[in-house]
Amino acid sequence: MAPHNAQGGDKHLPRPRLLFVDRSRLMRKAADRILGEEFRVLLAEDAQTAWITLQDDPLIQVVFHDQVTGEGADDLELLQRIRSSESRRVRATPVVIITDDDDSEANRQRALEAGATDFIDKPFRPSELLARARAHATTAEAAQRLRVLQRRHNKDTETGLGNRRYFFERLAQALSYARRHHQHLSLVHIHLDGLSQALQQRDPLFRKARMARLGRILARAIRQEDTVYRTGPETFSFILPGTNEAGAEAVRCRLVPELDTMGMLKATKELDVTARFIVQVPRIMEDEGVVEALRRIREGMGTLLVDQNSMLRAEPQDHAADDLDNLLELARHGDLEQVRQHLPEVLARLRPLLELADQLGKPSRSED
Structure with a gap:
């Protein structure tokens, strides 16, 4: 079967880019193998590396992020940084949280409240991971196209100014x-x-x-x-x-x-x-x-x-x-030219106030 393309099926278009974040080298390799034919897969092993990658690459359409739990773990740091980013593009990026079978409902709820877009359990089936990647990459691309259309709709084409x-x-x-x-x-x-x-x-x-x-x-x-x-x-x-x-x-x-x-x-x-x-x-x-x-x-x-x-x-x-x-x-x-013209008049009007301020600023005899 010919590979599906998330950008409308045209094999000549560049592959959509996604970021896969997981502390396990084995899981990162598996994701690259499953998704690599249809997507340009960027890999990161921790939240800090992923954050730098996401900021530097404006073409990333979806992030898969391992929800790490336990002492000293990244936990939801990356998700929180994405949702609080000053960049509209980064804030709008879909984030799919990768969870373990034994993750509690409370952990999922916490991720949802932090802005998670979707969840996928591991070990995941290749078909499931591919389907999620296709769905969210297509959604992200459609949202980006909508933003471009809105900017064009608001812009005068000759001057580049708002219309x-x-x-x-x-x-x-x-x-x-x-x-x-x-x-x-x-x-x-x-x-x-x-x-x-x-x-x-x-x-x-x-x-x-x-x-x-x-x-x-x-x-x-x-x-x-x-x-x-x-x-x-x-x-x-x-x-x-x-x-x-x-x-x-x-x-x-x-x-x-x-x-x-x-x-x-x-x-x-x-x-x-x-x-x-x-x-x-x-x-x-x-x-x-x-x-x-x-x-x-x-x-x-x-x-x-x-x-x-x-x-x-x-x-x-x-x-x-x-x-x-x-x-x-x-x-x-x-x-400054306008200021220079009117400054003498304003200073003349303020002179009584300036003289009073000068008197108030002088120490009284009782303070000598």
Whole structure:
């Protein structure tokens, strides 16, 4: 009988990879003999070796792990490390626990609670081990394909940024979080008016390269916690958690020179493009749901009417330009020029407080 292939039966595809962990050299050799024709079998004799192998090899689809019991044994260390891993791929890896006939139900229950996917008793029959490997490798491959499809579904293919659908999905999460934790949340939108027409006049290779570069430039212009999406043919939107209006202004100021590097905004610009900005600092009222807030944001996104030297403020906060919070936000975003402009005014307002702090810091005569 021709060997079964867990990847759809195509013998030309690479063999699925699995990790077999057992303290017994004899059991490891038996597993390699049984599974080796259909799978690329990686072997480990202890939890530490297996953990290193699993981290280093992103193609491993399933782990078979001997549940060691007794003093000084690995026990469920590997399973616990897998399920608590920071890597989504590692956390999702199916783990089949290999148990002895005399293992108690309590041990099995403990493994199940720790995240075991399945169990197989030893000594195992070759047909049973092969069937389990096929089933879990196929499941893992299907899950991986689903994750890839989800990423593709959420991504704009030209720029590599998140798309409009993904923007509103993530925005709903950000709004909910900001309301629960009473934090700022700002949005910055850029409309590159004329971008589509300018690129249509160039060859496809130029368009592809420029759009990919634009995506990289916008992505690197923000903090790690910020995100950027392509929300229209010529529109790009940023979600800025924990950022007030001044911080959003700082982001806008950083974007203009970045766009200059692509020959968009200078007087001798290579592409005839005008950048228009809008900033939104959405407020969610106590009696308002996230859906209603999203509706208002959608409406505001339709008002992209500001040129590159100014900015429309939708739903502004009640802070003056020289407000201390705003100044600190500008400093946090590295906009030193804006800080320099407003610092004298803020220091003048703070002078009475600074003088009081200085007096309180001096020792009294009774302490001399």
